[in-house]
Amino acid sequence: MADEFIALSVPNLKGNELKYVTDAVETEWVSTAGPYVSDFEKKMAEYVHTPAAVSTQNGTSALHISLLLSGVTREDAVIVPTLTFIAAVNPTKYIGAEPVFMDCDDSLCMDPAKLLKYCETECDFTDGKLIDRATGRHVKAMIVVHVFGNMADMEAIMDIAAKYNIKVIEDATEALGTYYTEGRYAGKFAGTIGDLGCYSFNGNKIITTGGGGMIVSNNEELLAHAKHLTTQAKADQANFIHDEIGYNYRMTNLQAALGLAQLEQLEAFIKTKTENYNHYKEVLDKVDGIHVQDFRPGIRSNYWFYSVVFENDETGRDRLIEELKENHIQSRPIWGLISDQLPYEGARTFELEKAPWYWKRVVNVPCSTNLSSEGVDRVIDVIKKMVQG
Numbered sequence: 001m002a003d004e005f006i007a008l009s010v011p012n013l014k015g016n017e018l019k020y021v022t023d024a025v026e027t028e029w030v031s032t033a034g035p036y037v038s039d040f041e042k043k044m045a046e047y048v049h050t051p052a053a054v055s056t057q058n059g060t061s062a063l064h065i066s067l068l069l070s071g072v073t074r075e076d077a078v079i080v081p082t083l084t085f086i087a088a089v090n091p092t093k094y095i096g097a098e099p100v101f102m103d104c105d106d107s108l109c110m111d112p113a114k115l116l117k118y119c120e121t122e123c124d125f126t127d128g129k130l131i132d133r134a135t136g137r138h139v140k141a142m143i144v145v146h147v148f149g150n151m152a153d154m155e156a157i158m159d160i161a162a163k164y165n166i167k168v169i170e171d172a173t174e175a176l177g178t179y180y181t182e183g184r185y186a187g188k189f190a191g192t193i194g195d196l197g198c199y200s201f202n203g204n205k206i207i208t209t210g211g212g213g214m215i216v217s218n219n220e221e222l223l224a225h226a227k228h229l230t231t232q233a234k235a236d237q238a239n240f241i242h243d244e245i246g247y248n249y250r251m252t253n254l255q256a257a258l259g260l261a262q263l264e265q266l267e268a269f270i271k272t273k274t275e276n277y278n279h280y281k282e283v284l285d286k287v288d289g290i291h292v293q294d295f296r297p298g299i300r301s302n303y304w305f306y307s308v309v310f311e312n313d314e315t316g317r318d319r320l321i322e323e324l325k326e327n328h329i330q331s332r333p334i335w336g337l338i339s340d341q342l343p344y345e346g347a348r349t350f351e352l353e354k355a356p357w358y359w360k361r362v363v364n365v366p367c368s369t370n371l372s373s374e375g376v377d378r379v380i381d382v383i384k385k386m387v388q389g
C-alpha cells in the first residue's frame, strides 16, 4: 500500500500566482524594476501596518541590511538565539561582528530573564553603551527570532533593550501574520515592534516568492536607507554616483508577482494552519509522554510550524522521524544549536539550558497549508502507534 507522500511544509500556489507571473512575463518586466515589486511592498506594509516595506532577495539579506542599519560594525557584539535557523546569525559574521548566544524559554524564543541577567552580570553600562566585560565589545543590537510563528516576549525584551540602549531586530521570517491580541502591543504584528523587522518568502515559509524577503520598520528614514542599501546605494542614478557600499538585494518583479498572489491568501493559509494545529493538539496532548508545543497566550499566531515534544524520552525524536519516513511522511528535528556548529566554535554563550533540552526532544510534523484533516489523522496514527507501542 503506497500511501501518498506527506511533505513537511511545501508551497501552495493555487491563487493568482500563475496569472500575475504570466503578466510579468508577457509585459517583459521580469527584473528588479516593475510594478509588482512596489505593489507587493505596499501591500505588505498595509498588512503589518508600517509606513512602508523594502523588498530583498531573501530573509538573510534582509537581516544583513538590518544589522548595517543598526550601526553594527566588526567591533561590536550582537545578542542572538542559539536555537534557531543559522541564517538568523550568519549576517552578524558577514559584518565581522561577534554573536553572543542566548538561551530560549518555553516559547522556544529568547528568554528575557536570561537576557536581563546577562546584561546585569556580564556587562557594564557606561555612557549609554553596554560593554561585555569578557570581550570588551559593545553590545549594539540583538536579533530576536519569533520561532515557528510564536511571538517572543516583546514587552520584557523591549524594556531591557530600552534600559541598555540595544537595537532590536526582529527576525519574523517564520511569523508573518502573528500579532499581539492583548497587552501593551495589542494589534502589533511580529516584526513591527523592534527597530527593524525581517520577513522571508523562502519555499517553506507561510507565503513564498520562491526566494525573497522584506524589511519593515516604523521609522521611515531607516526604510529609505534600507532601500538605498539594497539598490547599490545610488546617490545619482543617472550619472552612476554612489555614496556608500551598496548591495544588489532587491527582489525581482517575477518574485513579487508570486508574492502578491500569496499575500492575498495569507489569512486563509493561517486559518488552515490553525485548524490543523488544533487537530494535532487535541489528540496528541492526550498521549502520555508527548505534547504539542503551545504558542504564547495573548497572541494570534500564524501557526507556521508544529512541534511534538518528547517529555522524557531522548530517543523518541529520532525513532519518530524514522517511523514517519517509513510511512511516507516527512518530518524533521529542531535545529542543531548554532553555538555548537563549526563556524561558531568558541563563540560567547550565556547559560544555555533550555535550548539543548528542546534540541533533543522536538520533532516538527507536517504543517503545509494544503494538508487535509485526513492527512493530519494519518500523521497522528503513526505518532500514537509509536509512542504507545
Ligand SMILES: *Cc1c(COP(=O)(O)O)cnc(C)c1O
Pocket: 057, 058, 059, 060, 061, 084, 085, 087, 088, 145, 171, 173, 174, 200, 201, 202, 211, 212, 213
Ligand atoms: C528562513 C529563515 C531565515 C532566512 O530566510 P531566507 O529567506 O531563507 O534567507 C532566517 N531566520 C530564520 C529563523 C528562518 O527561519
